Amino acid sequence: MEDSAIIELYWQRSDTAISESERKYGRYCRKIARNICTTPEDAEECVNDTWLKAWNLMPDKRPTVLSAFLGSITRSVALNLIKAQNRLKRGGGETTLALDELAECVAGRADPQREVEERELARALGRFVGALPREEKQVFILRYWYLAPVEEIAKTLGFSTSKTKSMLHRTRKKLKTFLEKEELC
Amino acid sequence: MLNSFTLLQAMNGIAARDVAAAGRLYISGDAKKHGGKRLFALALAAALLLGLGTAAYAVSRRIALKDGAFIFDGESYPTVSFEKTDSEPLRLGVWDLGEIPAGFSAVKSYYRGSEARTDYQNDKGETIMLLYQKPTGQVDSFINAAIASKSEVEINGGEGVVYVAEDGWTHVFWTAAERGIAMRLSVKGDYDAVKLAQSVHETGTAPRPDEETLLALHELGSWQADVPTGYEELISYGVAGDYGYIYRIYENAAAQELEVYYERSVSDLEGYVAYYRSGNSSYGAISLNAVTVNDCDGWLATSGDGEAHFIVWQNSEYNMTFRITADALTSEELLRAAQGTYLCE
Numbered sequence: 314m315e316d317s318a319i320i321e322l323y324w325q326r327s328d329t330a331i332s333e334s335e336r337k338y339g340r341y342c343r344k345i346a347r348n349i350c351t352t353p354e355d356a357e358e359c360v361n362d363t364w365l366k367a368w369n370l371m372p373d374k375r376p377t378v379l380s381a382f383l384g385s386i387t388r389s390v391a392l393n394l395i396k397a398q399n400r401l402k403r404g405g406g407e408t409t410l411a412l413d414e415l416a417e418c419v420a421g422r423a424d425p426q427r428e429v430e431e432r433e434l435a436r437a438l439g440r441f442v443g444a445l446p447r448e449e450k451q452v453f454i455l456r457y458w459y460l461a462p463v464e465e466i467a468k469t470l471g472f473s474t475s476k477t478k479s480m481l482h483r484t485r486k487k488l489k490t491f492l493e494k495e496e497l498c
Numbered sequence: 499m500l501n502s503f504t505l506l507q508a509m510n511g512i513a514a515r516d517v518a519a520a521g522r523l524y525i526s527g528d529a530k531k532h533g534g535k536r537l538f539a540l541a542l543a544a545a546l547l548l549g550l551g552t553a554a555y556a557v558s559r560r561i562a563l564k565d566g567a568f569i570f571d572g573e574s575y576p577t578v579s580f581e582k583t584d585s586e587p588l589r590l591g592v593w594d595l596g597e598i599p600a601g602f603s604a605v606k607s608y609y610r611g612s613e614a615r616t617d618y619q620n621d622k623g624e625t626i627m628l629l630y631q632k633p634t635g636q637v638d639s640f641i642n643a644a645i646a647s648k649s650e651v652e653i654n655g656g657e658g659v660v661y662v663a664e665d666g667w668t669h670v671f672w673t674a675a676e677r678g679i680a681m682r683l684s685v686k687g688d689y690d691a692v693k694l695a696q697s698v699h700e701t702g703t704a705p706r707p708d709e710e711t712l713l714a715l716h717e718l719g720s721w722q723a724d725v726p727t728g729y730e731e732l733i734s735y736g737v738a739g740d741y742g743y744i745y746r747i748y749e750n751a752a753a754q755e756l757e758v759y760y761e762r763s764v765s766d767l768e769g770y771v772a773y774y775r776s777g778n779s780s781y782g783a784i785s786l787n788a789v790t791v792n793d794c795d796g797w798l799a800t801s802g803d804g805e806a807h808f809i810v811w812q813n814s815e816y817n818m819t820f821r822i823t824a825d826a827l828t829s830e831e832l833l834r835a836a837q838g839t840y841l842c843e
Contacts, residue, residue, distance in 0.1 A: 317613065317629075341525050380521060381514035392507055408506070415502040434504065435511025442512045443737045444761060454520040458509045461524060469524050 316379040323371035330371075331364045338380060342387040348407050348460035349391035351398075359391040366390065388458070407460040414481070415457065418489040434497055441491050445484065452480050513737075589730045589749075590614060591677065592705050593630050596697030599689060602626060609705040609733060627684045628698060630674075653681075653695050660692060670695040704731045713738035722746075723758045723822055724838020726831055754825040756835075763819045767812045770819060771797045791820075791836045798829055809836045816841070 314333045322330035342363050346356035363386045376382030395408060442450055451470060455461040461469075467477040592609075594616070601620035613631035651658045651670070658672030668691040669684045683695045707715065714736030721744070725731075729748040736744035743761035750756075763770075771786055784807060786797045796811025808823040809832045822835050 317615075341521065344525055376514070378514035378518045381517040384517065384521060385510050385514075389507070389510060392503075396503065411506060412502045415505050419502055419505055432511075434508040437511070438505075438508050439511040439513055440737055440739050440742070442516060444743050450516060451520045451523065454509075454512060454517060455524050457506065458512055458517055459521065459524055465524070 320371065320375060320379060323367065324375070331368065334364055334367065334383060335360075338383050341380060342383055345384050345387045345459055346391045348462075349388065349395060351395065355394060355398075356391070359387055359394060362390045363387045384459075388460075407462055411457055411460055414485060418485050418492060437492070437495050437497055441488060445487075449480055449484055452477060453484050456481055589703060589732070590630070590632050590679065591700045592702040593628065593674075593679070593681070593698055594701045595626070595628060595694060596699050597694065599626070599694075614705065624687045624689075625685070626689070626694065627682075629682045629684075630698075631680050632678070651692055653692070654698075656681075658695070674698075674700075705733060707734050707736075710738060711736045711744070714742045714744055717742055718744055718760065718762065718818070719816070720842040721758070721760055721818075721820070721839055722842055723835045724840075725756055725758075725835055726750075726827065729756050752826075756822065756824040756827070758839075759821045759823070760818055763812050763814075763817050767795055767797070767810070767819075770812075771799075771810060789833060791833070792839075796836065798832065800829060806832050809833060811836060 314337065319330060319333045319337065322333060339360065342360045343356060346359040347353065350356040350359060363383055366386045367383055370386075374382075392408070442453060445453060448470065452466055452472075455466045455469065456463065463477050463481070464474055466472075467474045470477070472480075590609075590613070592614070595618070598618060599620070601622075602618040602624075603620075604616050605619045613629070615627065615629040618626040618628075645661045646664050647662045649660050651660050651672070653670065653672035654674070655676070656673040658670060661669045661671075663669065665686075667684055667686045668689075669682065670691050672681050672695060673679070674681055677700065681695070681698060683691060683698065685691050685694060711734060715734075717738050718736070723746075725748050728750045730750070732747045732749050734744060734746045736742065743759065746758040748756040748758075784799045784801055786799055789796045789798045789809065789811070791809070791811040792813075794811050794813050796809060798809045799807040801807060806824070806827055806829040808821055810819065810821040812819050820836065820839060822832060824832060824835075827835070
C-alpha cells in the first residue's frame with residue numbers, strides 16, 4: 314500500500330493503518346531499533362510502541378515522508394528506553410560507540426550554566442547536515458541517525474571501513490566547529 | 499550543558515527527506531548513483547463501496563478510471579484506480595480550485611513531483627481536499643465508509659465518477675484528459691462537489707516554494723541554470739541560515755534528472771573537490787578536469803569512460819559554490835548549462 318493511503322487510514326482511525334505500517338515499515342523500524350537496543354525483545358517493544366505513537370500523532374500530524382516519520386518515532390522510543398534502563402555505558406551496542414564518538418563534538422568551551430534546548434539543537438543539526446556534501450551526509454546520517462555500524466555503512470556505500478571512519482572523523486570536526494560557532498556547546 | 503546523548507537525540511532535526519534517502523540505501527541496499535529519484539508513486543485515497551468483482555472502464559486519452567475491489571484480511575474494500583494507458587505526462591503542474599467557498603482557505607499542502615495535495619478548511623473544521631497525481635502505474639486505495647450513491651460525470655472534458663458516502667463525504671474522481679493527470683476532490687458537508695471539481699484548473703508548472711525555501715532564496719539569491727530543452731523544473735527546496743543551500747530539481751520526459759545545487763562557499767574549490775578526488779564519493783573513481791565557467795574556476799567530473807557526472811565551480815564575486823549533476827548530459831551540455839547560470843532579479 315502506498316504511503317498516502319496508509320496515512321489516510323491513520324486519519325480515518327482505521328486499525329488497518331497499524332497492520333499496513335507493520336507490513337511496509339516493520340523491517341525498517343526493527344532495523345533502527347536493533348541498532349540502538351541491547352536485546353531483540355526491547356527492539357520489538359520499541360517497534361510496537363512506534364505504531365501506537367503514530368496512531369496518537371495522526372491526526373493532527375500528516376507526515377510528508379512516512380518512513381522517516383515512523384523511523385524517527387522508533388529512534389526516539391529506543392533511545393529513551395536505553396536511557397531509562399541506564400544502559401548507555403553498559404553495553405548499548407552501537408549507541409555506546411556513537412556516544413563516545415560524539416563526545417568529541419561537545420567537549421570544549423562548555424558553559425555548564427547554559428542548558429541547550431533540544432529543539433534549538435535539532436534545528437541547528439538539520440542545517441548542518443543539510444549543507445553537507447551528499448556522500449558525507451549519507452555517512453553521517455547512517456552513523457548517527459540510524460546508529461548503523463561503521464562496517465555496514467562502508468558496505469552499503471561501497472567504501473572501505475577506514476575511509477568511512479575518516480569521513481566520520483572529518484564531519485565530527487566540522488560539527489564541533491559548527492556547534493561552537495552556534496554557541497551550542 | 500550539552501552532552502553527547504542530547505546531541506544524539508537532536509539528530510531527529512535532520513530533514514526527513516535526507517533521512518529517508520539514506521535509509522533507502524541502508525535498509526534496502528538499493529544504492530543508486532544519484533541518490534534516488536524524488537518521484538514517489540503515491541496512492542490516491544479513495545472512498546468507495548461498489549459491487550464486488552465489477553469493473554467499469556471510462557477511458558480517457560491517457561489514463562483509465564477503473565472500479566474494483568481490494569481484499570485485505572478477508573474483507574473487501576471497493577476501490578477506484580487510475581491506470582496509465584499511454585505515456586505519462588511530463589510534468590504534474592500545479593492545480594487549484596477556481597472557486598473556493600467563502601470561509602475556506604488552504605491549510606495544508608504538499609508537493610512531491612508526482613503527487614500533490616491541498617486541504618482547505620473553514621472555521622467549522624469542514625474540509626475540501628484536492629489531490630492530483632501523475633499515474634505512474636496503477637494506484638488505488640480505499641476508506642472504510644459505505645457509499646450511498648455513485649454516478650458518472652464529465653469534468654472539463656474528462657471522464658469522472660462521483661461517490662456520495664454515508665459518512666457525509668462526497669468524492670469526485672476524474673481525469674484531466676488533456677494533461678493525463680489523475681484528480682480527486684473530496685468534501686464533507688453541503689457543498690456542490692462536482693461544481694468544485696469543475697473549477698479545478700492548472701495554475702502553474704512548479705509549486706510555490708515553502709517558507710524556508712523562500713527565505714533561503716532571499717539569502718542566497720534565485721539562481722537558474724541554462725538547462726537543456728525538454729527539462730522541466732519539478733521542485734525547488736532549500737535551507738536558510740549560515741549553512742543555507744538551494745536545490746532545484748529538473749526532469750525530462752525520459753525521467754532523467756538534473757539537479758542544480760548552490761550554497762555559500764564554505765571552502766576553497768580545491769578543498770571542495772578533494773572529497774571527490776579521494777575516491778570517497780559514490781561515483782567511485784572519477785576524473786576531475788579543470789574548466790572555466792564564466793571566468794570562474796571549476797571542475798568537471800567524468801568517469802573513466804568519459805560519462806559526465808557533475809560540474810562544480812565557485813563564483814568569487816558572489817562567494818557562491820555551484821554544482822550541477824545530471825543523469826544523462828554530455829560534458830559539453832553540462833558546461834553549457836553551467837555557463838548559462840544567471841541570477842534572477
